[in-house]
Amino acid sequence: MDRFERFSYAISVISRSWHRLATEEMAKYGLKSSHATYLTTLSRYPDGLTAAQLCEVCGKDKSDVSRMMAILTKSGFVKKNGRNDAGNLYGGTYVLTGSGLDAAEKVKRRAIMAVEIAGKDLSDEKRAMLYEMLAQISDNLVQLCKDGIPE
Numbered sequence: 001m002d003r004f005e006r007f008s009y010a011i012s013v014i015s016r017s018w019h020r021l022a023t024e025e026m027a028k029y030g031l032k033s034s035h036a037t038y039l040t041t042l043s044r045y046p047d048g049l050t051a052a053q054l055c056e057v058c059g060k061d062k063s064d065v066s067r068m069m070a071i072l073t074k075s076g077f078v079k080k081n082g083r084n085d086a087g088n089l090y091g092g093t094y095v096l097t098g099s100g101l102d103a104a105e106k107v108k109r110r111a112i113m114a115v116e117i118a119g120k121d122l123s124d125e126k127r128a129m130l131y132e133m134l135a136q137i138s139d140n141l142v143q144l145c146k147d148g149i150p151e
Helices: 003-027 035-043 051-058 062-074 098-118 124-147
Strands: 078-081 093-096
Touching: 003 035, 003 098, 035 051, 035 062, 035 093, 035 098, 051 062, 062 078, 062 093, 093 098
Parallel strands: none
Antiparallel strands: 078 093
């Protein structure tokens, strides 16, 4: 198997496995796996985040943030604070409700456990190196997407 195949296969298996675990965890709350990122992210920002900030922090596009926040708000896990000059909530901040914070803390604990189990055979040094390499690869791929593959 060449580097491309090994890389593609490993990324695919990791992504599929992670989504399967997240789906199982989030089903407990009547949510989808994609909601986990938003709950755990918002739990780190007790004063809330705007939609634009969520796009940036989560690496998601505006339409995804809008859809996910609508579902989380309707489900009672998130609320939107702050009215603008027009008297509506446009541009307000999303914050976790009590049930949202509780769910986020439980999801974070379970995610930490899953990451620990997944990396159980890695030393701290190898783990640090892995995350450094993944960050570099992801940065390089983002740049490649912007520039395109050279001819």
